[in-house]
Amino acid sequence: MLIASKFPQTLGRSGWVAMMPRRTPHPSLDQTVSADIAIIGGGFAGLSAARRLSQLDPALRVVILEAGEIADGATGRNSGFVIDLPHEVSSEDYSGSGNDARKHDIAVHRMAIALARDVANENGWGKDIFDPCGKYNIAMGPQGDKHVASYAKQLDKVHEPYTLLDAKQIAAVTGTPSFTSAIYTPGTVIIQPAAYVRGLADSFRAPVTLYENTPAVSIERQGSSWQIRTPKGIVNAEKIILANNGQAQNFGLFRGQLLHVYTYASMTETFDPKRLGGERSWGATPAFPMGTTVRRVQGKEGDRVLIRSRYTYNPRMQVSEGAIARAGRVHDRKFDARFPTLKGIAMQYRWAGAMALTWNGVPAFGEIEPGMFAAIACNGVGATKATASGMAAAEAAMGLDSWLVQVFRSFDAPKPLPPQPFLTIGAKANLSMKEWSAGIE
Ligand SMILES: Cc1cc2nc3c(=O)[nH]c(=O)nc-3n(C[C@H](O)[C@H](O)[C@H](O)COP(=O)(O)OP(=O)(O)OC[C@H]3O[C@@H](n4cnc5c(N)ncnc54)[C@H](O)[C@@H]3O)c2cc1C
Structure with missing residues (x-):
């Protein structure tokens, strides 16, 4: 029997959730239910798996267990970039692989974006929730400029379109003279992540049932099927899809294979749009993978700026209020340096929010025990990677040998992490070194 040693922690109030109207969560499970497939985790991976399952067989009884409320996890509190191009946050230059692998990645990411686009179309969402506007990769100095230029060369190799912008051109977009160059790529979609994941969660109808505030507490094999216990209920399921990212380790799974990295965001109060020229809605990832992500968010009551930066390694999967405050001070400095006209x-x-990385950047995917499928290890880019991995897990659980399943099965297994204390020392030193080399970016 696998017993959860702990459950996800809520890590500060996300601006995305705070900006939304109050929502009544789906009821928690308080009885015994049966399912063909039970999914543990209601993030990108779990909900995309559920959606794919119901497309493949609308009569399938699917139960989704979410430990907290939808959108409280990393899926509802990220920066909202659904990125089509290779974007390995732990690599030096985002690419992380050779040309063929990059092309596969791009095709997989675009399948994930297609799922998100379908959800947006079904809900009739506007650009405030799903904006296929592309993104900027943005530099703040000569080092960043070099990275922008080298990224363009990589895109040439895979024949992907882009536009290079000089300081004046990117200032016309951002309304600030702080950036020195940028590269625009058109395929990224920018979402309001909390609205997206809530919309996806609320789109399910019987026989797909979502239970919120219902953590899976234990998982036990019962003959050829599985029994999952929750605080007040039981799910008997033929198959399980584990889609709880790093928290899978709390069940003793993937021990020694997942790196628990946290990242942090701050969002301003609303401001009068006249205080910042340029476009009112745009998003920029940093020229250096370990740098600072920036978004301007247009709203009816005024605009806001989101700053995301800082990575910390937290093997115990816990982050203190102090860590959020410390990251906040970094965000304030980054914000002041980028937006002098918004002083005050x-x-x-x-x-903050949790991510699970593997040493070799691969997903933890596949049938790990008969009837138990994993869609774990988002590697920091879960809007596309976890979505795709959930879709692939659904197809694998249905016995399909699709192209997507083949791609996911072709990844190496996650490499074992070095033993402690070398791991903690190495991971912290590596993050600090990369953050230091990202400098002002
Ligand atoms: C501040 C920030 C900014 C980011 N920006 C981006 C970005 O712009 N683009 C991008 O692609 N990625 C971004 N990420 C990363 C992205 O959010 C993650 O990669 C993604 O959320 C992973 O999706 P997931 O479904 O695998 O896991 P999660 O989103 O972590 O979902 C797993 C779910 O499982 C639930 N769970 C855990 N244990 C249990 C249990 N025992 N029982 C039931 N449920 C359980 C959790 O509550 C959670 O809701 C960012 C992350 C953060 C924190």
């Missing part, structure tokens, strides 16, 4: 505008929300 304060941060209203600050939060």
